Amino acid sequence: MKEQIERIRAEFQKALAGADTPEALDQLRVQFLGRKGKVQQLLRGLGQLPPEQRPEVGRLVNALRDQVQQALKEKKASLKPAVPREWLDLTLPGRKPPVGKKHPLTQVLDEIKAFFVQRGFTVADGPEVETDYYNFEALNIPRNHPARDMQDTLYITQDIVLRTHTSPVQIRVMESQQPPVRIIAPGRVYRRDTPDASHSPFFHQVEGLCVDRGVSFGDLKAIISEFARELFGEDIHVRFRPSFFPFTEPSLEYDFNCVFCRGKGCRVCKQTGWMEISGAGMVDPNVFKAVGYDPDIYTGYAFGMGVDRIAMLKFGIDDIRLFFENDLRFLNQF
Ligand code: DAH
Secondary structure: OHHHHHHHHHHHHHHHHHOOOHHHHHHHHHHHHOOOOHHHHHHHHHHHOOOOOHHHHHHHHHHHHHHHHHHHHHHHHHHOOOOOHHHOOOOOOOOOOOOOOOOHHHHHHHHHHHHHHHOOOEEOOOOOEEEHHHHOHHHOOOOOOHHHHHOOOEEOOOOEEEOOOOOHHHHHHHHHOOOOEEEEEEEEEEOOOOOEOOEOOEEEEEEEEEEEOOOOHHHHHHHHHHHHHHHHOOOOOEEEEEEEEOOEEEEEEEEEEOOOOOOOOOOOOOOOOEEEEEEEEEEOHHHHHHHOOOOOOOEEEEEEEEHHHHHHHHHOOOOOOHHHHOOHHHHOOO
């Protein structure tokens, strides 16, 4: 019987060495410790031994059972850290993270910037919280002048406003450099307006300014016409209408052919064939004086444009508020 015990011990050790999965260890446990297992058979065999041998052989069988139990437990623990195969299937296709997109306003702004940068303009920047001086005074809009009513202003204090237009960047740039100047200034502007399909308390403008010796009204008309064609197509014409802005003289407003009917007249343009874009003009000598440029030497043109409005035309969007609600169902379409 002792020989039998040793044989089973050897058999177990050999089997254990070859078992390297949890399943194989489980099989071994059934094979050796199960109800019909080899150790159990040994225990049953004890009954046939002479009584005086039973205690000693019984101890040996129990020792074998403990050893098998212990060895199985240790081996199982040693297998655990190994990664089960089904954890990592390298043949699966990867999961794609959703890819973001540029906001439609940013896309249009990029196009506008590219147009002017190609023509020698640089991009300038200014604060959105602006002083009365830059937003109005230096632009030839004195306090208590009726021209202040052209824009509904959000005042922070008597002297500090949320800028109502990007024109103050003109002043900041001219104060910091001598002519020639050729800049555009894109940015957010604020007005005291109740939001509706065509109004938002904040929106975006691009300011343009070109100052040098001999800059003419013709240069202004040419660059705006070229801009219209580049952005909307060769068949889009520009209409210039006389207007008034305190910081330009003469001043004009400019319209593009309606991009939906290409000038024929439709519901969107109220049958006129035209869409208002913004204002422009030749820089007023008073503005040059405010920044210390000599108006007898230099001339310049300036223009504004509404980025939101251009984006609405470009993409056929009929409500400006959609730009600011950040609804992904809207944004994903561009
Ligand atoms: N600042 C004007 C506005 O917000 C737009 C504008 C008009 C800008 C004429 C200009 C300009 O530079 O010359 O309504």
